[in-house]
Ligand SMILES: Cc1cc2nc3c(=O)[nH]c(=O)nc-3n(C[C@H](O)[C@H](O)[C@H](O)COP(=O)(O)OP(=O)(O)OC[C@H]3O[C@@H](n4cnc5c(N)ncnc54)[C@H](O)[C@@H]3O)c2cc1C
């Protein structure tokens with residue numbers, strides 16, 4: 021099969037068993053990596069969970085109409101050319117496909133000779149091999165654990181943006197947007213532009229952040245963020261009430277959201293609401309890189325764990341590169357450039373381009389990357405979410421939404437001997453539900469650090485296991501079974517040979 | 529809670545939610561179609577039975593779980609609605625029917 | 631193991647300190663299948679059958695003591711357990727094995743039944759047509775292993791055991807009147823030391839004149855999302871936890887060197903689980919993991935006091951969940967009094983040096 025998009029009917033059954041490269045994630049980083057690699061004649065497969073390419077920022081871009089250009093802005097529209105370039109690149113594309121595992125393949129001398137990637141689509145799983153893998157799985161919105169955040173009617177602001185991009189849905193009724201972060205006002209403006217009546221924006225950015233951020237003002241002043249940011253702020257302020265210095269926030273209601281309660285300037289206030297949209301920045305989605313065994317470190321500026329990468333975005337695991345916001349939040353433009361650099365790195369590993377050529381091509385990219393990253397430090401400092409919104413102060417606030425574990429229970433387990441997230445998980449089942457810690461991991465690390473009076477870097481993160489996304493038991497059962505595997509389960513009863521010896525079967 | 533922009537309505541699709549017929553636009557995810565129809569909660573949790581509804585719309589939170597054509601615990605925000613689809617609220621944990629739907 | 635012994639010793643009024651690794655470690659107790667299992671244990675060492683059987687009998691007592699010390703219900707359920715067979719040959723091999731077990735001299739006898747498909751179906755209505763038969767033993771059961779882990783930690787705390795995480799022991803030095811245990815964190819001294827470090831015993835035992843023979847044994851387990859209750863009895867390879875999740879396992883590999891998941895093994899296990907219970911096919915798998923067992927060469931436990939350094943003990947067992955009452959009650963007694971009686975002395979490593987005496 022040559023380049024092209026798999027149709028719904030074909031599914032992943034028609035994929036060949038081996039590729040030069042598998043890229044996971046069709047956001048700006050993954051699209052650019054795949055386009056670059058296909059350009060060097062690497063046999064490239066791009067897979068993504070969504071129905072169409074674009075990732076978060078350019079979600080549903082190939083379906084967008086001219087009205088969306090005006091509604092969502094030029095930064096959104098730019099995704100069209102990135103997606104189109106990819107679709108012409110000759111890389112294969114498997115949409116609506118989830119990657120759930122990645123494992124190194126060893127050659128004879130025990131070196132890593134590539135990876136085997138577990139894919140699942142429309143109820144079918146496959147294991148596909150590739151010499152190089154690029155994970156460009158992007159970011160997710162930082163957990164926002166406030167009292168009542170599990171009530172129906174409370175969603176993330178990103179969720180509302182996705183509903184708008186993919187289905188043209190606009191929030192209606194009494195809508196409140198709350199939080200902080202560079203995207204908060206963008207999301208608010210997009211929703212208002214699309215016709216949403218927003219009752220208020222509750223801004224939780226702490227006052228002291230402004231002082232800290234100003235140290236990094238020079239970079240910010242020359243970055244494109246400044247003009248864009250001011251314009252958004254003005255546009256939102258003109259059209260809704262912006263309430264600043266919000267220091268506590270809670271959602272209330274029986275069986276669904278009714279009211280929002282917050283404090284500002286030491287005073288408690290209330291407002292009825294049908295929909296509360298929360299957002300306090302985005303953080304790398306590290307589930308895949310963590311389960312794959314890549315080294316991670318705590319980034320104090322971004323208050324998150326980030327995978328370690330070298331100048332070609334290669335991770336600590338041989339043959340596995342990472343690019344885009346999954347490595348650290350740098351924004352869409354930087355993600356696309358990183359994807360291209362990672363692509364060049366892989367192409368050179370594959371022997372498709374010479375190192376000199378690789379360096380020559382990467383040079384201008386690195387300069388653009390530096391430009392694209394200007395002003396980031398300012399944004400990181402300014403939009404650092406307040407501790408009260410990261411580490412719930414109220415004991416009853418739910419932290420793990422899946423297993424319904426509260427902040428108080430986690431604090432108590434620390435005192436009962438669970439010194440880290442993995443021991444705590446065993447004590448409370450916290451983080452063991454289907455989201456696999458995506459919505460509680462960072463909160464748990466910071467909570468335990470807070471309770472133990474130490475630093476998150478000392479505490480670490482959940483150790484995650486495959487599958488990183490659930491798949492059906494019957495999908496697993498249909499994967500190829502080796503003789504060794506049969507022996508491991510059935511010992512002498514495996515139908516690989518017919519010995520009549522009786523051995524003691526494995527005992528529990 | 530949500531309304532649809534008139535310029536974004538495309539081919540109509542009809543499916544049922546807990547037996548009630550709902551009209552969606554072609555290309556909607558199940559979760560988006562439910563939000564457009566005013567459904568806030570689509571499941572109850574296995575632990576406490578409390579109601580939940582879609583939270584992230586991008587496949588990470590697992591709050592949008594529904595039963596689709598007899599299969600429990602599918603992520604509504606990642607499944608595209610199809611004509612005639614039978615969607616039901618996910619009540620607690622998977623039901624384990626003796627005759628699993630194919 | 632360590633938590634059981636420590637709690638048991640503290641119950642006798644001893645001052646106990648537990649030195650443990652940190653948040654991430656090779657820790658079989660965090661990775662097990664949680665069966666309290668008698669069926670099939672003790673081929674080659676009949677004393678192990680007796681030891682296991684009385685462990686199962688003592689479990690209700692352990693569960694209630696833990697509950698009263700900590701308020702944590704470990705979810706003990708002993709309705710009897712099944713070995714399900716997917717072919718006549720499989721059934722025959724298992725039946726033969728049970729017969730050989732019961733034909734050993736000086737072995738304790740326990741009840742079990744061999745059931746055909748229809749008889750099995752009467753008790754496990756969800757089985758599929760491929761199940762050819764089963765063995766049922768009324769002594770078998772299971773617990774909630776996560777809650778057991780938590781209860782033991784809480785129980786240690788309730789009895790003032792000094793539990794220290796992030797205290798890897800790198801050296802043990804016999805001293806006059808006791809031992810000095812050392813690590814990057816410093817040093818503690820105690821007149822007695824119990825090595826219950828699982829796989830870590832291999833390194834520690836020689837420091838006090840003991841051996842900790844083990845053979846590599848890796849197991850793999852699959853866990854699904856929660857489901858409505860469908861399985862009244864634990865099956866040796868499939869069980870439903872009291873929270874609803876289904877655990878499927880476990881495999882045994884003798885030559886695996888890493889903890890990397892083998893999807894091929896998962897596939898065999900998943901396939902067999904679905905053939906046993908077809909309704910499992912549509913459940914979502916949420917986790918798979920592998921772990922190394924604390925496996926002695928014959929699979930039976932090792933308990934021994936050092937001859938050259940009296941006061942130093944080694945304690946290790948593969949079936950640490952099943953045997954938990956023995957470790958918390960009997961073994962703790964032996965260590966407190968300083969002598970391992972005859973019925974438990976058979977579990978010394980001497981059995982690996984002399985020809986089997988059965
Ligand atoms: C909800 C949300 C909305 C955002 N909106 C904007 C915006 O409007 N403007 C802006 O500048 N920035 C936005 N961002 C920030 C965004 O992270 C970056 O701007 C940009 O999208 C990063 O690009 P990327 O290629 O690194 O990752 P992404 O664009 O996030 O792409 C990652 C892709 O990987 C896929 N994926 C992840 N895991 C798997 C898996 N296991 N299997 C298969 N596929 C997988 C995802 O479905 C996604 O398509 C948003 C972030 C979020 C979380």
Ligand SMILES: Cc1cc2nc3c(=O)[nH]c(=O)nc-3n(C[C@H](O)[C@H](O)[C@H](O)COP(=O)(O)OP(=O)(O)OC[C@H]3O[C@@H](n4cnc5c(N)ncnc54)[C@H](O)[C@@H]3O)c2cc1C
Nearest residue numbers: 631658659662663664665799828830849948949950951952
């Ligand atoms: C896949 C699998 C399935 C199982 N299923 C069952 C079952 O169904 N029923 C059953 O009864 N049993 C089962 N078991 C066995 C049971 O889990 C073990 O017997 C039991 O947990 C062993 O406990 P342990 O305390 O000896 O070892 P571990 O739990 O491994 O504990 C050893 C402890 O010592 C610490 N340690 C190691 N070295 C050092 C050092 N140098 N300094 C300080 N601390 C150190 C480790 O960090 C660890 O905390 C299973 C085991 C596995 C792996």
Ligand code: FES
Nearest residue numbers: 585589590592605
């Ligand atoms: S809404 Fe979060 S996973 Fe679907």
